[in-house]
Amino acid sequence: MPRKPVPRKKAPSRGAGPSARKPAAPRRAGSPANVEPDTLWKMYRKMVEIRKFEEHVWDVYTRGWMPGLAHLYIGEEGVAVGVCSALRDDDYITSTHRGHGHCLAKGARLEPMMAEIMGKEAGYCRGKGGSMHIADMSVGNLGANGIVGGSFGIATGAALSAKTRGTDQVAVCFFGDGAANQGLLMETANMAAIWDLPVIYLCENNQYGEHTPYQAVTGVDKIVDRAQGFGMEGVRVDGSDVLGVYEAVKRAVERARKGGGPTFIEALTYRFRGHHVGDAAPYRTKEELEWWMTNRDPIELLAREMRRQRVATNAELNEVQEQTEVAVVDAVEFARNAPYPAPEQAFEDLYAE
Amino acid sequence: MTQPTKTESTTRQLSFREAIIEAMAQEMRRDESIILIGEDVGPSGGIFKCSEGLFDEFGHERVIDAPISEAGYIGVSVGAAMTGLRPIAELMFGDFSLLTMDQLVNQAAKIRYMTGGQCKVTLTVRLTMGAGRSSAAQHSQSLHALFAHIPGLKVAVPSCPYDAKGLLKAAIRDDNPVLFFEDKMMYNDVGDVPEDDYVVDLGTAVVRRQGTDVTLVGTSSMVGVALEAAQQLADLGINAEVVDPRTLFPLDTETLVTSVKKTGYAIIIDEGVQRYGATGEIAATLQEHAFDYLDGPVLRIGAADVPVPFSPPLELPTIPDATRVVEAVQSLRVR
Numbered sequence: 001m002p003r004k005p006v007p008r009k010k011a012p013s014r015g016a017g018p019s020a021r022k023p024a025a026p027r028r029a030g031s032p033a034n035v036e037p038d039t040l041w042k043m044y045r046k047m048v049e050i051r052k053f054e055e056h057v058w059d060v061y062t063r064g065w066m067p068g069l070a071h072l073y074i075g076e077e078g079v080a081v082g083v084c085s086a087l088r089d090d091d092y093i094t095s096t097h098r099g100h101g102h103c104l105a106k107g108a109r110l111e112p113m114m115a116e117i118m119g120k121e122a123g124y125c126r127g128k129g130g131s132m133h134i135a136d137m138s139v140g141n142l143g144a145n146g147i148v149g150g151s152f153g154i155a156t157g158a159a160l161s162a163k164t165r166g167t168d169q170v171a172v173c174f175f176g177d178g179a180a181n182q183g184l185l186m187e188t189a190n191m192a193a194i195w196d197l198p199v200i201y202l203c204e205n206n207q208y209g210e211h212t213p214y215q216a217v218t219g220v221d222k223i224v225d226r227a228q229g230f231g232m233e234g235v236r237v238d239g240s241d242v243l244g245v246y247e248a249v250k251r252a253v254e255r256a257r258k259g260g261g262p263t264f265i266e267a268l269t270y271r272f273r274g275h276h277v278g279d280a281a282p283y284r285t286k287e288e289l290e291w292w293m294t295n296r297d298p299i300e301l302l303a304r305e306m307r308r309q310r311v312a313t314n315a316e317l318n319e320v321q322e323q324t325e326v327a328v329v330d331a332v333e334f335a336r337n338a339p340y341p342a343p344e345q346a347f348e349d350l351y352a353e
Numbered sequence: 354m355t356q357p358t359k360t361e362s363t364t365r366q367l368s369f370r371e372a373i374i375e376a377m378a379q380e381m382r383r384d385e386s387i388i389l390i391g392e393d394v395g396p397s398g399g400i401f402k403c404s405e406g407l408f409d410e411f412g413h414e415r416v417i418d419a420p421i422s423e424a425g426y427i428g429v430s431v432g433a434a435m436t437g438l439r440p441i442a443e444l445m446f447g448d449f450s451l452l453t454m455d456q457l458v459n460q461a462a463k464i465r466y467m468t469g470g471q472c473k474v475t476l477t478v479r480l481t482m483g484a485g486r487s488s489a490a491q492h493s494q495s496l497h498a499l500f501a502h503i504p505g506l507k508v509a510v511p512s513c514p515y516d517a518k519g520l521l522k523a524a525i526r527d528d529n530p531v532l533f534f535e536d537k538m539m540y541n542d543v544g545d546v547p548e549d550d551y552v553v554d555l556g557t558a559v560v561r562r563q564g565t566d567v568t569l570v571g572t573s574s575m576v577g578v579a580l581e582a583a584q585q586l587a588d589l590g591i592n593a594e595v596v597d598p599r600t601l602f603p604l605d606t607e608t609l610v611t612s613v614k615k616t617g618y619a620i621i622i623d624e625g626v627q628r629y630g631a632t633g634e635i636a637a638t639l640q641e642h643a644f645d646y647l648d649g650p651v652l653r654i655g656a657a658d659v660p661v662p663f664s665p666p667l668e669l670p671t672i673p674d675a676t677r678v679v680e681a682v683q684s685l686r687v688r
Contacts, residue, residue, distance in 0.1 A: 092436065126469035135468040142435060143468055147459050153428015154460065160429055161436040164388060164414060171432075184455075187425025194420070349470035350505055352528035 035243055037311045043085055043242050044306065047077040047299045048320055050101045052328045053110065054273075057100065057117060057131075060332060061277040066118045068130050073101035075272035078298030079204050080105035082245025082267075083172055086253050092140045092158040092171040094151035096204075097132045098271070099144030102174050107139035110331035120338040127341045128349060140169075148209075149175055149182030152201075156188040159199035159262075168257040170198040172249075178209030180223045186230070189262070193231035198256035200249065203266045204239065210275050211283045227264035239269030240296035243305065270296060362549040370540040372514035373403050373479070376521040377441060379550060381411055384439060387525060390417040390426055391443030391479075400445055401481070401540055427453040427478065431461045434476040434530070441525060444480035446492045447534065450500075461530040462505030473528040477521070482510075483536035483574055483624060484672050490660035493668075495573075495624040497534045498631040501601040507531040507555055508601040512576035514544040516599055519553030527555060536574040536624070556603030560612065564594030567618040567687045570609060570635055571597060575622040575673060582678035589679075591688055601631055609635065610642040617648035618687050622673050627655025649685045654678060 054072045061070045073080065084093070084105035095102035103113060108124065116123025117131045124134050135143030142158060145151040155173030162169035179185065180203055192199045203223055207214060220226060227234025237248045245267055252263035270292040274281040306312040367375065381387045389404060395418035398405035408416040419426035423444060430440040444450050461474050482495035501508045509524055509531060511517040524531035561576060562583050571579035576597045583593040596612050598604055613619045619639050621632040632653035639651050657671035
């Protein structure tokens with residue numbers, strides 16, 4: 001007997017244009033206060049480090065000191081830092097083209113980061129990867145990926161490896177709202193579900209896939225709704241709230257370590273800059289950008305929370321900003337003075353002996 | 354009563370398929386980090402029966418039935434290979450490798466390089482090639498040259514059960530991604546295979562038949578075609594040498610060039626389509642290294658430049674055969 005045709009749901013209006021859109025982040029204020037002051041400070045320092053680093057990448061790029069492209073993470077710091085604060089050094093992450101924040105949050109050092117971005121031999125990848133391919137396997141960073149959605153397999157495979165080897169490591173796969181529409185997610189998430197793999201699919205929904213609003217190209221209003229179809233729990237968090245991200249990831253990590261399987265987390269966030277340095281982002285409104293910068297700056301929100309809890313004073317927070325600025329300026333100097341790789345090094349590192 | 358004396362390695366007659374299974378079983382006993390993953394590789398033993406018995410011996414954690422998600426489980430294998438496992442991933446039909454191109458070409462082949470040598474991708478992908486079963490255009494392709502084109506990958510094309518076992522062991526032990534192409538028309542071919550552990554190094558060609566008049570370079574099942582042609586040529590008074598590269602990358606240029614310097618003529622036979630294929634690459638390599646020794650053009654015999662058709666009278670003529678090789682040798686007037 002033929003199946004009864006399913007009436008087609010009325011399509012939501014798509015691509016209505018930026019001016020028609022309202023910011024999608026939940027306006028939840030205040031996070032659980034059960035995080036140690038020490039952890040709050042670490043998170044704050046790390047977010048400031050990412051912000052300052054990215055501001056200097058912008059500067060380095062516009063001065064012509066780096067080749068290639070730069071996709072800045074400014075505005076999204078709450079996600080990377082919230083996630084990686086819930087991980088151990090031996091846990092894995094895979095990152096994206098917008099990956100500087102993930103790398104720093106997972107423990108990368110400023111000098112080899114900046115050196116890699118400038119194509120120097122002292123860089124993490126000896127100048128072979130650049131901004132889009134920074135990896136630091138010593139702290140579980142399996143690498144940023146230039147292919148949107150290219151690392152679903154790698155993260156899921158790292159989780160299979162951890163499970164097969166009998167460790168309690170977990171893997172976090174960072175990807176964006178754009179990558180959420182790549183077919184490989186469906187394939188690998190299904191495998192994670194059937195094999196109860198310790199992997200967390202962490203969707204950073206920063207509202208735009210390159211220049212296109214995600215609503216215009218995504219069949220669900222909430223990307224997290226797809227989790228149910230993959231056969232795993234889905235959680236949606238405010239990515240500007242580093243503590244909220246941390247709590248959600250911590251729960252997912254604890255479950256994964258105990259063999260409870262994968263989790264899908266959608267973190268709502270926003271990039272304060274264009275898709276890459278040089279993109280003025282005319283496809284979104286000034287009002288929208290200002291709303292996010294004023295209301296959902298993850299660094300400002302954590303600072304407010306730390307003051308509220310009397311963990312920090314303004315002076316102390318400013319001191320961190322100043323110290324970090326100095327450290328990043330030093331990293332830029334280090335990278336500028338570092339030598340380029342010799343041309344013959346192009347033929348090294350291809351095959352393992 | 355005398356104790357039975359231990360004899361030398363026992364050599365049995367095994368099929369190509371049995372040699373593959375034995376290689377995997379021996380390696381999996383030796384190294385716990387090896388897993389096998391693919392469609393139907395588990396209890397069913399695979400559509401070509403190339404994993405029979407492995408599930409029973411090694412269990413579901415090491416012999417893993419994957420969903421029909423080729424890109425997904427090849428990607429998963431890449432990640433597992435970067436983090437301490439040594440996966441063997443099986444692609445039932447080589448044609449399905451086209452679904453996995455991002456994972457193999459953008460990821461597996463490049464991750465070590467673009468991270469400055471920070472990791473090893475200890476991955477073996479077993480996949481089939483070869484036409485002749487009326488499987489039509491999407492289950493018959495020989496795509497090995499596509500992967501030989503990609504820096505970062507290695508490509509093996511075994512031609513007999515002995516090499517199937519020895520090369521597969523080498524591929525599994527190699528710290529780089531290796532694509533191991535099995536011609537499905539050879540699975541039932543039988544040959545001598547020692548029971549012992551032995552390895553055939555990647556990048557070592559072998560002379561299958563000594564000759565003086567012309568060099569026939571054959572890959573995979575085309576080695577058999579070359580040998581058959583050599584037999585027919587012998588009846589015509591032409592003494593052909595047959596060389597089997599065994600791997601397309603690394604390519605043992607020295608053995609090939611040495612043969613051509615001796616004979617002065619070369620014909621390359623490969624089942625990939627001829628245009629932009631393995632035949633052209635090997636022919637160019639020979640003329641670069643042995644131009645002064647050549648007495649005629651290096652000829653190519655690949656599969657016809659069409660998708661593989663279904664009906665036997667259409668399909669069979671697209672595959673290189675001994676008759677075409679003999680005709681090509683005759684056109685060179687080597688004698």
